[in-house]
Amino acid sequence: MHVDNPLVTIHREGLRVKARLDWSEPQPVASPDPRLEHGLALITAPLRRRWVECTVEFGLSDYYVHAALPDGSELIISPPQEPSTEHPPGRPDSWTVEHRDANAHSEVIYDSGPDGPDAQYGGSVPKLLASINERLDLTGVPPSPEQERVSKQRAAHMVLQQAGFLPGERRGDEPHYRLPSTLDATTMQQAVAWALDRLDEVYVPTSYDDSLLRSPETAWIDEPSLGDRLGELAESIGAATHTREVLASLSEVTDPVDGVLRRVVEVLGATADSWQNLGQEVEQQYAIRLHDIAEHLQFQVVKLLALQSDMARPSGQPGTNQPATAQSASSALTRAALTPSPAAQRTTVPKSPASPETRTPPPASTDSTVRRR
Numbered sequence: 001m002h003v004d005n006p007l008v009t010i011h012r013e014g015l016r017v018k019a020r021l022d023w024s025e026p027q028p029v030a031s032p033d034p035r036l037e038h039g040l041a042l043i044t045a046p047l048r049r050r051w052v053e054c055t056v057e058f059g060l061s062d063y064y065v066h067a068a069l070p071d072g073s074e075l076i077i078s079p080p081q082e083p084s085t086e087h088p089p090g091r092p093d094s095w096t097v098e099h100r101d102a103n104a105h106s107e108v109i110y111d112s113g114p115d116g117p118d119a120q121y122g123g124s125v126p127k128l129l130a131s132i133n134e135r136l137d138l139t140g141v142p143p144s145p146e147q148e149r150v151s152k153q154r155a156a157h158m159v160l161q162q163a164g165f166l167p168g169e170r171r172g173d174e175p176h177y178r179l180p181s182t183l184d185a186t187t188m189q190q191a192v193a194w195a196l197d198r199l200d201e202v203y204v205p206t207s208y209d210d211s212l213l214r215s216p217e218t219a220w221i222d223e224p225s226l227g228d229r230l231g232e233l234a235e236s237i238g239a240a241t242h243t244r245e246v247l248a249s250l251s252e253v254t255d256p257v258d259g260v261l262r263r264v265v266e267v268l269g270a271t272a273d274s275w276q277n278l279g280q281e282v283e284q285q286y287a288i289r290l291h292d293i294a295e296h297l298q299f300q301v302v303k304l305l306a307l308q309s310d311m312a313r314p315s316g317q318p319g320t321n322q323p324a325t326a327q328s329a330s331s332a333l334t335r336a337a338l339t340p341s342p343a344a345q346r347t348t349v350p351k352s353p354a355s356p357e358t359r360t361p362p363p364a365s366t367d368s369t370v371r372r373r
Contacts, residue, residue, distance in 0.1 A: 006207035007149075008156050008199055010192060017188050017212065019165055019177040019195075021156055038063040039090025042125050043077055043132075049144035050136055060084070062092070069139050072102035075132065080113065087123075094119070095128045099135060109135055155202045163195035189213065230260065247312055254304045261301045268294035 009020045037044055040056050043065050047054045054067040061084030065077040079085070079092030087093060097110035110131040112118040121127040143151070157175070165177035179188050192212045199206050233249055240246045253260045272290035275283045 006205045007152055008160070008204055008206045010195070010206065010208040010212065012209050012212060016181060017179040017192060019160055021153065021160070021175050021177070037090075039088065040065055042090060043129070046129055046144065047132070049146065050133075050141050051144075052136065052141060063089075069136070069141060071139050073139065074100050075135070076100065077128070077132065091123060093123045095123065097128070097132060097135075152202065152204050156199060156204045159195055159198045159202070159204075163198070164191045165195070243311070247308060250308060254301060254308055256301065256305065259301075261297065261304070265294045265298050265301070268297070 007022050009022070011018055011020075036056065038056050040063060044054050044056065047065070047067050052067050052069065054065055056063050057066050058064075059078060060081040062079050062081055064079065064081070065075075067075040067077065069075065076096075076098040078096050078098075079087070080094060080096070085093060094112040094114070094116070095110060096108065096113065096116070099107045099109050101107075110118055110128060112121045112123070112128070118127070118131070142148075160177050164183070165179055167175065167177060179191055183191070189212060192208070196206060196208060196213075230253075233252055237246050237249045240249065251259070256262060268290050272287040272294065275290065276287035
């Protein structure tokens with residue numbers, strides 16, 4: 001997929017998969033005529049790149065920068081005003097930064113004068129800007145394009161390494177990466193897909209060769225979820241051309257030994273046991289309710305098995321006259337369904353006084369057998 005000005009480009013070179021990270025600087029934000037900045041462009045330009053409105057004004061004896069912040073506060077960035085000092089424009093021996101909030105409360109956040117806490121930095125502009133940027137971050141000022149790009153470049157570098165890309169040759173200022181050639185095609189495609197997903201999450205623009213994701217030799221199929229598999233079962237029933245096919249698919253859900261509903265009962269029982277073991281009164285109530293639901297569902301399985309047995313009989317044959325073999329099969333299925341699941345047998349939870357009385361299903365006899373239809 002082609003994207004204008006991508007930060008990361010993933011492509012194929014023969015049998016290799018490579019990535020290129022664009023480390024170039026963004027275009028600078030346009031600034032006013034430097035002659036109007038009176039030597040203070042080294043301060044105003046970084047502020048404007050962070051979308052801060054600022055002006056250069058004259059104070060008691062020298063020019064200073066007035067910056068209006070989005071939260072209604074303002075910064076006064078000034079060289080010494082009183083007494084004034086002799087220095088080249090914009091190159092004083094020290095700086096003072098005052099932060100005034102919307103209520104006119106004032107705080108000096110930087111002072112590199114002889115007696116100030118930052119005196120060791122003197123007239124250093126980088127140290128001054130570092131202090132200003134810290135305050136801008138606290139007041140919610142958005143980062144400059146340079147800061148945002150560097151942040152994304154670092155994030156892209158980490159994602160590519162986490163995806164399995166190794167540092168490759170370096171061409172100019174642009175680092176290159178490659179996937180190990182020992183990886184098979186499927187693993188390479190998975191690494192590319194993972195990297196693209198994570199880069200998208202951190203808003204890194206990417207460009208990549210579409211064949212890396214959809215070429216036949218590198219395609220793979222995700223493992224379907226349990227819900228998807230049940231959906232496929234419903235589709236197979238809908239496409240069935242005979243009742244035998246319908247009942248065969250239905251037995252996947254109702255089978256008393258390893259059917260889906262049997263497993264659901266076990267899941268509910270295991271969940272109830274986990275909550276009961278927490279020992280708190282509220283958790284005990286949850287365990288009781290879960291066991292009640294599991295028991296109710298188990299009886300519904302019995303009803304489904306009986307209904308399925310009736311549906312399997314030839315058309316027009318009454319239930320009272322069914323053959324002995326059918327009665328035996330139906331009875332065996334019912335006994336198996338009534339057998340408590342292993343999860344339900346682990347723990348017995350006392351009934352809640354508020355819960356309705358339910359009859360405990362009798363255990364299956366030891367000589368019962370289960371026959372599938």
